[in-house]
Amino acid sequence: MPDRFPYILVLYYSRQGATRALAERIAAGITSVAGIDARIRTVPPVSPTCEAVDPEIPEEGAVYVSLDDLRHASGLALGSPTRFGNMAAPLKHFLDSTTELWLSGALIDKPATAFTSTSSLHGGQETTLISMLLPLLHHGMVYAGLPYSETALTRTQGGGTPYGVSHLAGTRSDRPVDAEESELATAQGARLARLALALEKMREIR
Ligand SMILES: Cc1cc2nc3c(=O)[nH]c(=O)nc-3n(C[C@H](O)[C@H](O)[C@H](O)COP(=O)(O)O)c2cc1C
Numbered sequence: 001m002p003d004r005f006p007y008i009l010v011l012y013y014s015r016q017g018a019t020r021a022l023a024e025r026i027a028a029g030i031t032s033v034a035g036i037d038a039r040i041r042t043v044p045p046v047s048p049t050c051e052a053v054d055p056e057i058p059e060e061g062a063v064y065v066s067l068d069d070l071r072h073a074s075g076l077a078l079g080s081p082t083r084f085g086n087m088a089a090p091l092k093h094f095l096d097s098t099t100e101l102w103l104s105g106a107l108i109d110k111p112a113t114a115f116t117s118t119s120s121l122h123g124g125q126e127t128t129l130i131s132m133l134l135p136l137l138h139h140g141m142v143y144a145g146l147p148y149s150e151t152a153l154t155r156t157q158g159g160g161t162p163y164g165v166s167h168l169a170g171t172r173s174d175r176p177v178d179a180e181e182s183e184l185a186t187a188q189g190a191r192l193a194r195l196a197l198a199l200e201k202m203r204e205i206r
Helices: 018-031 067-071 089-095 099-104 125-138 179-204
Strands: 007-012 037-042 075-081 111-118 166-168
Touching (some): 018 179
C-alpha cells in the first residue's frame, strides 16, 4: 500500500536506550508538522563472529531498517551513541551497504540531520555528529543542524549543539533526557520535516 504521506526515516542505534529516547522525541517533532510522517528504524548489532546473524525482526524496539526505507525517505535523522568520539559500528556497517543508493543518487537534495548520546559531557558529542555528517554529504544530502534561534542551545547544562541535538546520559546511563535536550530534539525534528516538504517541491523542478 502506498504511504499516505512522505516520511522521514529516523534511523538510530542504541544499546542502553538513550539514543532511542532522543529518536522518539525527534519523531514527535517530525509528526508535529502536517503532511509528513516519521518512520523509526534501527540496525542490528555487529558481531566479532562473522557467522552470527540476528533474527530479521528484533525482539523489542524498532524494526530493522531496509535499503528501501532509506531510498524512499524524504529526509533522514541519523542517531548513534558516541563510540570513542565516533559513530557506532552497527550504524556505519549499514551505511557501508548503501552504495547502490549512492550510485543512483537516491538521496541527493534530501535533508538530513544527526543526534547522539554520550556518557560524559565533553566525551565527543560534536565529533560523533560530524562523523555521521560525512557519509550524508557524500550521498548529496543537505545537512541541517540546529540554529541558535533555539534558545535552549544557550541554556543547556547537558547536551545540545548547533551540529545537532545530543544527550548527556552520565557514566551510569541513568540521566534522563532533560527539558532542554527534549526541546531541541523536537525542534530539530520539526525543522527537518519543514525542510523535507520544501525540498520535495524543489526536487520536482530539478
Ligand atoms: C565502546 C564504547 C565507547 C564509548 N565511547 C564514549 C566516548 O568516547 N565518550 C563518551 O562520553 N561516552 C562513550 N561511551 C558511552 C556511550 O556513548 C553512552 O553510554 C551513550 O549514552 C550510550 O547510548 P545508548 O543508551 O543509546 O546506547 C562509549 C561506550 C562504549 C560501549
